[in-house]
Structure formats: structure tokens, C-alpha cells
Amino acid sequence: MELLTNQILAGIATGAIYACMALAVVMIYQAIDHLNFAQGEMAMFSTFIAWQLMQWGVPYWWAFLATLALSFAGGVIIERALFKPLANAPILTHVAGFIALFAIINSVAGLTWDFTIKQFPTPFGSSPFLGSQLISTHQAGMIGVTLVLLLLLYFFFQFTRVGLAMRAAATLPESARLVGINTSWMVALGWGMAAAIGSIAGMLIAPVVFLEPNMMGGVLIYGFAAAVLGGLTSPFGAVVGGFLVGIFENLAGTYIPGVGNELKLPIALALIITVLVVKPNGLFGRAIVKRV
Amino acid sequence: MLSIQKLRIAAISTAVIAFAATGGSALAQKKYDTGATDTEIKIGNIMPYSGPASAYGMIGKTEEAYFKMVNDSGGINGRKVTFISYDDAYSPPKAVEQARKLVESDEVLLVFNPLGTPSNSAIQKYLNAKKVPQLFVATGATKWNDPKDFPWTMGWQPSYQSEGQIYAKFLLKEKPDAKIAVLYQNDDFGKDYLKGIKDGLGAKAATMLIAEESYEVSEPTVDSHIVKLKSLNPDVVISITTPKFAAQTIKKIAELSWKPLQIVANVSSSIGSVMKPAGFEAAQDVLSANYGKDASDEQWKNDPGMKKWAAFVDKYLPDANRIDSNLVYGYGAAQTLHKVLEMCGNDLTRANVMKQAASLKDFTTDTLLPGVKINTSATDFAPISSLQMMRFKGEKWELFGDIISADATAN
Numbered sequence: 001m002e003l004l005t006n007q008i009l010a011g012i013a014t015g016a017i018y019a020c021m022a023l024a025v026v027m028i029y030q031a032i033d034h035l036n037f038a039q040g041e042m043a044m045f046s047t048f049i050a051w052q053l054m055q056w057g058v059p060y061w062w063a064f065l066a067t068l069a070l071s072f073a074g075g076v077i078i079e080r081a082l083f084k085p086l087a088n089a090p091i092l093t094h095v096a097g098f099i100a101l102f103a104i105i106n107s108v109a110g111l112t113w114d115f116t117i118k119q120f121p122t123p124f125g126s127s128p129f130l131g132s133q134l135i136s137t138h139q140a141g142m143i144g145v146t147l148v149l150l151l152l153l154y155f156f157f158q159f160t161r162v163g164l165a166m167r168a169a170a171t172l173p174e175s176a177r178l179v180g181i182n183t184s185w186m187v188a189l190g191w192g193m194a195a196a197i198g199s200i201a202g203m204l205i206a207p208v209v210f211l212e213p214n215m216m217g218g219v220l221i222y223g224f225a226a227a228v229l230g231g232l233t234s235p236f237g238a239v240v241g242g243f244l245v246g247i248f249e250n251l252a253g254t255y256i257p258g259v260g261n262e263l264k265l266p267i268a269l270a271l272i273i274t275v276l277v278v279k280p281n282g283l284f285g286r287a288i289v290k291r292v
Numbered sequence: 293m294l295s296i297q298k299l300r301i302a303a304i305s306t307a308v309i310a311f312a313a314t315g316g317s318a319l320a321q322k323k324y325d326t327g328a329t330d331t332e333i334k335i336g337n338i339m340p341y342s343g344p345a346s347a348y349g350m351i352g353k354t355e356e357a358y359f360k361m362v363n364d365s366g367g368i369n370g371r372k373v374t375f376i377s378y379d380d381a382y383s384p385p386k387a388v389e390q391a392r393k394l395v396e397s398d399e400v401l402l403v404f405n406p407l408g409t410p411s412n413s414a415i416q417k418y419l420n421a422k423k424v425p426q427l428f429v430a431t432g433a434t435k436w437n438d439p440k441d442f443p444w445t446m447g448w449q450p451s452y453q454s455e456g457q458i459y460a461k462f463l464l465k466e467k468p469d470a471k472i473a474v475l476y477q478n479d480d481f482g483k484d485y486l487k488g489i490k491d492g493l494g495a496k497a498a499t500m501l502i503a504e505e506s507y508e509v510s511e512p513t514v515d516s517h518i519v520k521l522k523s524l525n526p527d528v529v530i531s532i533t534t535p536k537f538a539a540q541t542i543k544k545i546a547e548l549s550w551k552p553l554q555i556v557a558n559v560s561s562s563i564g565s566v567m568k569p570a571g572f573e574a575a576q577d578v579l580s581a582n583y584g585k586d587a588s589d590e591q592w593k594n595d596p597g598m599k600k601w602a603a604f605v606d607k608y609l610p611d612a613n614r615i616d617s618n619l620v621y622g623y624g625a626a627q628t629l630h631k632v633l634e635m636c637g638n639d640l641t642r643a644n645v646m647k648q649a650a651s652l653k654d655f656t657t658d659t660l661l662p663g664v665k666i667n668t669s670a671t672d673f674a675p676i677s678s679l680q681m682m683r684f685k686g687e688k689w690e691l692f693g694d695i696i697s698a699d700a701t702a703n
Contacts, residue, residue: 003523010519017512107342114613115347116565117536126547136547209512210536210569218510250516261517262478265510 007250013139015246017208019146020201021216021223022230022238023153027197029232030157031190032083033170034094035224038101039198040216042078045105046071046199047206047215048113051120060123064203068196075195079188087184109213120206142204146239149197153235166190218265222249225268228275231285240283245271321638327401328640333633334374335359336394338406338415343381348407350612351430352377354622355405357608358630368633371640376400382407384414391415395424402427402645405448405625409433409480412445420444425645427632428625428675432559434484437674439650444642446649446673448625450558450583452481456488458581458679458696459530459555463500464493467553473503473526475517475541477533482506485532485557502526507537518544530555535562539570546574554578558679563688564588564615572687581679581696582689583664584624588615589688597658624659628666628675631655663695 024043028036036042046067053063082101086093124141156163168176169186176183202216209215226245230237245268253261281287327334339352359373367373376398380387387406394400395418402425406412409431419426420442428448429436432455436447463470474489476482486504490497503524507514514537521529522545529552531541538560545554554577560566561580564587585592592598601623605614612619633640635648652675655666666675678697682689 003520006519006523007516010516014513014515107346110346114350114616116562116613116616117539117569119569119571128547128549205512208515208540210539212536215512215536218512221510222512253516254520261506262508265508 003254004251007254008247009135011247011250012143012243013135013246014250015226015243016139016142016146017201017205017219017242018222018226018245019239019242020142020149020204021198021219022226022242023146023149023235024194024198024201025223025227026230026232026235026238027153028190028194029170029227031166031170031194032187034091034098035232036194037095037098037220038105039194040220040223041102041105041109042071042075042195043198043202043205044211044213044216045109046074046195047120047202047211048109050199050203051118051206051211052113054121060121064123067199067203071199072192072196075192076188078195079191083191084184084188087187106213113213115213117210117212120203120211122207126207138207142208145200145204146242149200150235150239153197157235162189221265222246222268225271227282228272229282231282233286234282234284237282237284323639323641323644325401325641325643326399328371331371332374333368333371333640334376334398334400335629336391336398336400336403337375337377338380338387338390338394338403338411339377340382340407340411341379343383345382345408348430348618349379350616350618351405351407351622351625353612354609354619355626358604358623358626361604361608362630368630369637373633380406380408380411382411384410387411387414388418391418395419395422400424401640402642404428404629405430405622407431412436416442416445423642425642425649427645427649428628430621430625432484433480434488437672439671439673444646446646446668446675448628448675449621450676450679451488451674452484452557453488453491454674454677455558455581455679456485456490456532457492458681460489460492461696462579462681462693463528464496467528468496470500470528470553471502471526472500472528472530473505473521473524473552474501474530475505475507475514475521475533477537478506478508481534481559482532489530507533509534513544514540515544518548522548522550526552528553528555531560532557533560535560535566539566542566542570542574542578546571556580558582561682561689562586562588562615562617564613565617567684567687575684576686578684579681580684580689581681582691583661583676583679584620584659585661586617586689587620591688597660600658620659624657627657627659628652628655661691661695 024039049070050063050067053066086097122138124138126136126138129135129137129140157167165181166186169181169183173183222245226241227238230241249264249267252267253264275282337352339349340346341349356375356377359375363372378390380390394403403419405428407430412429412431423444426445428446432449432452434451434453436445474486476486493500503521503526505517505521507517518541531538533541538556556578558581561582567575585598605612605619632649636644650668650670652666652668661680664678668675678695680691680695681693682691
């Protein structure tokens with residue numbers, strides 16, 4: 001029984017990592033209607049920028065804010081420079097672009113900061129949280145930040161003009177243009193916001209998994225699984241999905257005898273496929289009806 | 293009949309005399325295979341400069357720089373070394389392609405220190421069929437020490453299995469009633485170590501080894517495995533992990549305020565890239581074993597060998613990250629090849645390269661721990677096979693106990 005509760009708690013802690021990343025995935029999906037395979041690498045690069053600023057002596061929170069701003073600008077620039085010219089290209093072209101971006105960012109980070117792992121500070125400390133040794137204050141802080149981000153995103157998409165315009169631009173670009181929305185800049189804005197959210201995810205994840213160019217490899221797959229499970233259109237679903245994937249993965253690893261541990265990654269992938277087959281919109285996603 | 297026999301004998305003896313004569317003069321003359329001339333020795337190398345294991349690419353860059361240094365000081369027996377290094381992205385099919393290119397198009401004398409167990413497994417048969425030395429491979433798998441079946445392949449660093457055995461022997465002696473939990477990476481690297489530990493424990497494995505927990509490299513953290521191991525209440529944790537996961541393990545165990553005796557695999561004992569990120573406080577009293585010096589360890593600051601290494605890095609790799617243990621590794625491996633090629637003298641045939649590589653006696657590089665010696669023979673293709681236990685204290689490793697030779701503990 002103790003092992004069960006421990007594994008669930010540990011699952012929630014890792015789930016927070018996935019949830020953070022899933023939020024960035026949902027953000028970009030809302031903006032461009034695609035998944036960005038380079039999302040994890042962009043987050044990793046942002047985290048390196050924060051690390052570099054701190055190495056230069058910038059205090060944590062200033063580095064944090066500067067990284068947010070730089071990541072936002074970086075996201076917008078990537079969209080303007082690389083994906084705007086591809087706006088009318090087929091989806092496969094985009095996918096190729098995402099993969100190229102993935103490889104480029106990964107290599108540039110490796111070249112600049114090399115591949116040895118680096119320690120990344122946490123603003124929350126890493127002592128046990130509320131006497132529980134299973135969740136550290138950092139992990140509790142991470143869950144807190146994820147929930148705050150979720151709330152902000154929810155309000156942004158539901159109640160602000162820009163948020164609504166962005167959703168409109170992604171789902172029905174033609175109609176959105178007709179009602180006077182600058183869809184092209186909406187997409188750029190979406191890229192910027194996704195990059196900024198990704199940078200927060202990166203900065204929260206790095207103290208746990210350590211900073212290095214490949215730190216997002218596994219995380220992004222679980223983040224995708226979480227977003228798909230919760231529904232790609234729902235920030236709330238992404239967060240719930242993140243926690244569920246974390247818990248599910250731990251329980252499978254612990255209780256499926258023999259092969260449980262080897263199945264951890266396949267479980268995430270199987271989850272993606274199952275959800276797509278059984279309930280393509282995820283647990284909380286809106287059903288998208290297309291007029292034919 | 294008689295006359296024919298006589299003729300034969302005469303013919304054979306003439307041949308023998310002729311052979312002896314040419315053989316004798318050949319010692320004075322120069323003998324070459326493809327890849328060596330009066331002025332040049334061509335060495336091939338394959339490294340993952342891109343892809344998931346690209347951190348190791350630094351080994352190739354260090355070796356290239358090392359031979360540049362050798363050339364700047366006159367080369368080897370008057371010959372300049374041409375070091376041709378290709379990228380295989382840690383992908384076995386690409387490694388095969390690059391090995392063919394090195395042998396058939398660049399025509400190298402030998403392939404030196406290609407990295408990674410999967411890549412080396414993929415090129416081993418090809419190089420042995422072509423009779424091209426696959427010398428001092430950069431992997432700790434046990435299978436490279438097989439001169440009978442693969443006479444053209446030789447390892448360099450201690451094998452994972454022998455290191456595992458050394459930990460087992462240590463525990464049997466110091467903590468005979470230990471309850472051991474092993475966390476291992478679910479691949480050849482992890483399984484080789486695990487086998488070594490089990491072999492070393494022998495009959496006591498059944499009672500002492502209470503948990504074998506595996507993780508996949510694709511997992512973001514190993515936290516959940518640590519939680520599971522803690523619930524089984526072992527008093528020794530052996531962490532057969534690569535650097536990132538080793539640091540996570542040390543950190544998580546400390547966060548759980550759990551205090552088992554911890555052993556980390558040598559591949560993850562770097563101070564700069566494991567102990568420091570994990571936190572020095574959390575890493576106190578962790579055990580490991582080593583055969584080489586750690587560049588980020590203050591105790592080697594005035595060591596003559598490491599001073600030479602530091603001067604080399606200053607001049608030839610000024611931008612490199614000095615705490616990267618790959619710089620020390622590449623230097624040591626290159627220095628071993630340097631020695632072998634020196635020993636070859638003017639007989640730069642592939643057969644002689646293997647012969648000299650298998651005749652190293654008590655050789656030591658600038659980077660090996662005092663007391664660790666490289667020994668090879670026609671039946672022993674495992675150059676480095678001794679290690680010393682060490683304990684992490686303060687901000688450095690303190691070596692303790694004797695140099696333990698795995699040759700003696702094997703079998």
C-alpha cells in the first residue's frame with residue numbers, strides 16, 4: 001500500500017513535467033493546427049539561455065523573465081523566417097521543417113554548450129515538501145506553476161479578444177480573415193507564446209532531469225502522449241493528461257511483473273494510438289466538425 | 293625417384309636459404325602494407341560527431357589533436373600521421389559504410405578507437421575478413437577480448453564485466469551480508485555489468501542480490517525506480533547508469549534522506565559531469581572504481597603526466613571544456629597507439645601492428661592511475677584490466693585499497 005501511494009506521488013511529480021510540456025504542445029496546436037516536433041528542442045535552447053544568463057551573474061528571476069522575452073521573440077522570428085514562407089505548403093513540408101529545426105537546434109546547443117550535463121537551479125529549493133519525502137518543494141512548485149499557467153491560458157483562450165482570434169485563425173483561417181483577423185500575425189503570436197511556455201517548462205524540468213542538449217527527447221514524447229490523451233485543443237486536458245500519463249507509467253512499471261519497466265515508453269506510445277483510435281479528440285477536447 | 297627427392301630437397305633448402313636471406317634483409321629494409329609509406333601513416337577512426345551520443349565526439353577531436361602534436365614534433369619514426377575521422381552518428385549501418393570508405397577508398401593502415409558497442413559489433417566481421425586492425429575500440433563490452441575468433445580486434449579500457457566483478461569482490465569482502473539492489477540501463481552496457489556482478493557474487497548472488505531494476509534511456513528521470521528500490525529496503529545500491537541518470541540517482545537518493553551504500557559505474561564517475569551536477573553534499577561517500585585520472589580532480593594538479601596533458605589541451609584544444617573526461621580518454625588511447633606504432637619501427641604491416649599491440653608490457657600513459665599498467669599478449673587482448681576502488685569525499689575522489697586486477701578475478 002505504501003509503495004502504491006509512493007508510486008502515485010512520484011507519478012504526479014513526473015506528471016508535472018509532462019503536463020508543462022503538454023501545455024506548450026497544446027499552445028502551438030491551437031495556433032497552427034500542427035504538432036511542432038522541435039518544441040522540446042526550442043524549450044531546451046531557452047533553458048540554456050537562462051543558464052547562460054545565470055552564469056554571467058544575472059539573478060534567477062531576472063534571467064527567468066529575460067528568457068521568457070527572448071524565447072517569445074525567438075518563436076516569432078522562427079515563424080516569420082522559416083514557416084511564413086511555407087504557409088501554403090503541404091503538411092509534409094511543415095513536418096520536414098520541424099524535423100530540420102529539431103536537428104539544427106540540438107546541434108547548435110551541443111556545439112555552443114557541449115553535451116555534459118549541467119546543474120540548473122530551482123527557485124523553490126529541493127527540501128521535502130510538507131514532510132513528504134516523495135515530493136520535493138521544487139516538484140510542488142512545478143505543479144503550482146503548471147496550474148497557474150493553465151489558468152492563464154484558459155482565460156486567454158476563453159475571454160480575451162486575442163485568444164479568441166487566435167483560435168479562430170487556427171481552425172477557420174479563411175473566415176477569420178474575412179472578419180478582419182490578421183491570421184498571419186496570429187500564427188506568429190502563437191509561435192511566440194508556445195516558445196515562451198516551452199521555456200518555462202524547460203526551466204522547471206531542468207533541475208530534475210539536468211540540463212543537456214538531449215534532455216527533452218523523452219519528455220516531448222510523453223508530452224505528446226499527455227496532450228493527445230487530454231485532447232489537443234484543451235489546456236486543461238493536457239495538464240490532466242500529463243498527470244495521468246505520469247501515474248499510469250509508474251504503476252505499469254511497478255506492477256506489471258517482469259516486463260513492466262521495459263514497457264514504459266511503449267506505454268506512452270500505445271496510449272497515443274489507443275486514444276486516437278477510440279476517442280480522437282481526447283478526454284477533454286472539442287469535437288471538430290468540418291463542413292464538407 | 294631418388295634424384296627427384298634430392299632435387300626436391302635441394303629446391304626446398306634453396307628456398308629456405310633464399311627466404312632466410314630476404315627475411316633477414318627485410319628487417320633492415322622497410323615493409324609496408326596499404327596505408328603506410330616512408331613518409332606517412334594513415335589511421336582511420338569512426339566517431340559519433342552527431343546524433344544522440346555526440347558528446348563522445350570529443351574523443352575523436354582529442355585524438356586528432358594528439359596526432360597533430362605528434363606530427364609537430366617530427367612524427368612517428370620520421371613518418372607523419374594522417375588521421376582520418378568520420379561521423380557515424382552512433383548508427384551501426386553508417387559505421388559499416390564509413391569503415392568501408394576508410395579501408396577501400398582512403399586505404400588506411402588500421403582503424404583506431406571506433407566508438408560504441410553497436411558500431412563496433414557491426415564493423416568487426418568486415419575488418420577481420422579484410423585483415424585490417426580494429427585497434428583499441430572505445431567500448432567496454434567484454435567481447436573484444438577474443439583473439440581466437442577475432443584476431444584483428446582489440447579493446448582498450450577495462451571491460452564492464454570485470455568492473456562488475458571487482459564491485460562484487462569488494463562487497464563480499466567488506467559487507468558479506470549486504471542486501472544489494474542494482475539499477476541498470478536496459479541495454480548491452482547494463483547487462484554486461486550485471487553479469488559481472490552476478491559472476492563475482494557467485495553462489496551468494498541468490499541471497500545477496502535482492503533487486504534488479506532496469507530503466508530505458510528514453511525515460512526523462514529514474515525517480516520512480518529509486519522510489520521502488522527504496523521500498524525493498526536494500527542497504528547497497530549499485531547504479532549502472534550513464535552520467536545523466538547517475539546524477540539523478542545520487543540526487544534522488546539524497547532527497548529521500550535514504551543512506552544506502554552507493555556504488556556508481558566508472559563511466560559515470562566524472563566529477564565535473566556527474567558529481568557536481570548531482571550536488572557534492574548528496575554525493576558524499578559514494579563509491580566507484582577507476583583506471584585513469586580525472587582532470588577536474590585537484591590531486592593531479594602537479595602530476596607530471598597530467599601537466600603534460602594540460603599543456604597539450606592548452607595548445608591544441610584551447611576551446612575545449614577541460615572537465616570533459618573524454619579529453620583524458622582520447623589522449624590516453626592515442627598515446628597507446630603512438631607507442632604501438634613506435635614499436636612497429638619500419639615494419640608497418642597490419643600483421644606487425646597487431647603483433648606489437650599484443651606485446652605491450654607494463655606500458656603506462658600520462659593519464660592512467662599510478663599502478664595501472666597496460667599488458668597484452670597473444671592470448672590477452674584486454675589492454676587495461678585493473679582498477680582501484682575510490683570514495684567520494686568533499687569535492688574529489690579518494691582512491692583506497694590496492695589496484696585490483698580483473699585478470700586475476702576473471703573466471
